[in-house]
Amino acid sequence: MSAPGQSECFVLFEVSGNTWAVRSQLLQSVEMPGPVTPVPNTLPFVEGITFARGQVIPRINLRLRFGFPGIPVDLQSRTIVVRSGNRTAGMLVDSARETVFIPLDSIQPRDEADPAGSPDSSLKYREGTAVLGSRTVLILNLEEVIEGI
């Protein structure tokens, strides 16, 4: 969606040892995880509802969403508040500490980036991969993540 040679700002976050990146344009803010109020009849990875800058939003535990066991919230834990269309949701991640500009041409689409081509539980949540120096960053497919909530 941008010209070649252009780069876009991404927020990096970690879930269960993997570094993921999400476009900063999709983000409202990054927050310290506040108290969560459970809501009945929801999906297992939806923890409940929480407050973010005055508005009530559902919070998704990405670990659980990606099929990993959950861990307790600590000082590093973050709630990333995202907007997709008209919907706003919070994503609980292990940490989210930096923003990076990733050249868009360095992002490899999902099919190319998966040499094994094998089906992965978290594969559908990946838009593609990018290599930043020694690090490999997974680009998050936000639509797929908040799909169904």
Place this chain on the structure above:
Amino acid sequence: MPIQPRSGGNAKSTNITSLRERAVHGTKTAKNMTASLKETAGLAISAADSAEQLASSVNEMAASIEQVTGSAATLASTANETAVSIEESSASIRSVTDMAQEMASSAQQVTASMNEIALSLRSLRAVQEAYAVSVAEISAATEQMTRSIQSVASNAAGLTVSAEQTSASVNETAVSIEQVSAMTESLASSVEQVFSFTDDLARSVEGVSANASKITDEAAEAASTGVALVRSARSVATLTKSATETTSRLTRDAEESGAAIQKSIQSLGRIRDSISRSSGVSAEMGKRAGEISSIVGTIDMIAERTNLLSVNASIEAARAGEAGRGFAVVAEEIRLLADRSARSTADIAGIIRGLQEVIHDAMAASDEGVRIADDSARLTDDGLSGLRKILAGVQETAKVVGQISDATDQQMEAVHSVVGSINATAAQSKQVATATAEQALSVRSVLQASGQMRKIAKEVNLSMVAQAKATRELLKAAQQTTSIASHLRVTTAEQANAAKQIVAALQDMRRGSAATARALADRAKAGGVISEEASRLAILITKVTRALSDQATAATQIAKAAVETRKQSGHVARTMFEQARAVQMMTASASNVSRKLAAITRANREHSSQSAAIVSSLSSGAPSKSPSAKVSRARAGSGK
């Protein structure tokens, strides 16, 4: 011899002749009787001598005395017969005297008549004178006989006295023999006792000998044991000395250990204190570390929030596009600082965590150290008290070991003296064994001698009993002799009396014959009366003749009795000779007896002394059992 009474002068002469013959015969008879009496007297004298000898003798002659007694009894009966005969003769002589008196008166007349008778009368006178002489001779002989009878009587008295003396002596002898017999019996019993004592002594000496040899062996054993004892006592002394040294060293070590333990206890107290202090310090440090940790947490929180802010700022700057590019750089710078700060605080937190772990460990170690120190202090206290006890025990041990050392020294001395005395005992035992062997030998010889002594004593006792019996019999015989002698004396006195009467009768007869002579002379002158008177005289003379015949018979009897007496006297003499021989033998045996008695006495004395020695040795030997004393006594005994 018949006499013709009326045959005239011739007949008268014949009568006178026969009278003369009768007178001569009577004289002969009287002489014989006198000789017999003399013989008897001699025999009696010799008997008296024998009896005197007998009186001086002391011993057995029962058989001989019995013979004498028998002979004396026979003699007595013979003497009785003699006495009877003499009495008869005396009586007949008396009647002769009476008749002769009458005859004298008749004969005066006859003498008167006879004066008138012729020449024949002178021869008759001569015959008459001869007759007178004969009568005088008879008278003299009779007087002699009387004297001899008197001497016999006196001898008989002497015999009686001697017999009494003999009896008394024999009695005394019997008594002394009884005494000797009793003494011999007691001697025999003493000898028996001596024998049994000696037997016991021999046994005991043999036992002593056996014991002495046993003692010698045991003393030798004891001597070797004593030597071993000395060695062991010496090694004990050496061990005790080394024990004393070890104990004193131990005491020093224990005292030093006590001091070291005391120091250890003090050090432990200090260690405990310092550990407690360091534990406190560690706790304080932990507290401070916790404070630091909370501060670090705050810083961390600030850093996180700064990071969050910078991330949000970056998001906002990106949203602002080109305009927010500078802001994004600042936000990035802030984010980097915050990240550095967070990393540092993470480092600090890690360090503090490690520090807190170390402090925790240090505190646990301190607590453990305090506990260990307390335990150590307690254990060390226990050890100290144990050591104190050990020290007390060691000191006690040292004291005891010192006492043991002293005792061992004394023991050594005692053992030395014991060994010395054991050696002395062994030597003495050897001497005792030797002496006891000698003693046993001498006791055996003593035993033998006392056995012989016993045999001899038995024999002596037997012979003493026989002697006593013989003496009793002798006494009896002597008493019989005495009674016989008294009988003899009485008889002889009677004989003497009779002889006196005979003498008197003979004197009368002499006077009568003198008167007859005178009467014959008168008759020679007178004549006529003579025939008458002569017839009367004849009657008288017949009577006289009868009487004289009786007298003759009596004289014959006297003679016979005298012969018998002589025979008896010969028998007596023989017996007396035998008696004398027996007396000699008896004297010999008496001297033997006396010698034996002396020997017995000597033996008695020796026995008594030996018995005393034995008794004293037994009495003093039994309780004291001093071997040397026994040896010296035995030697003294053996020296006797």
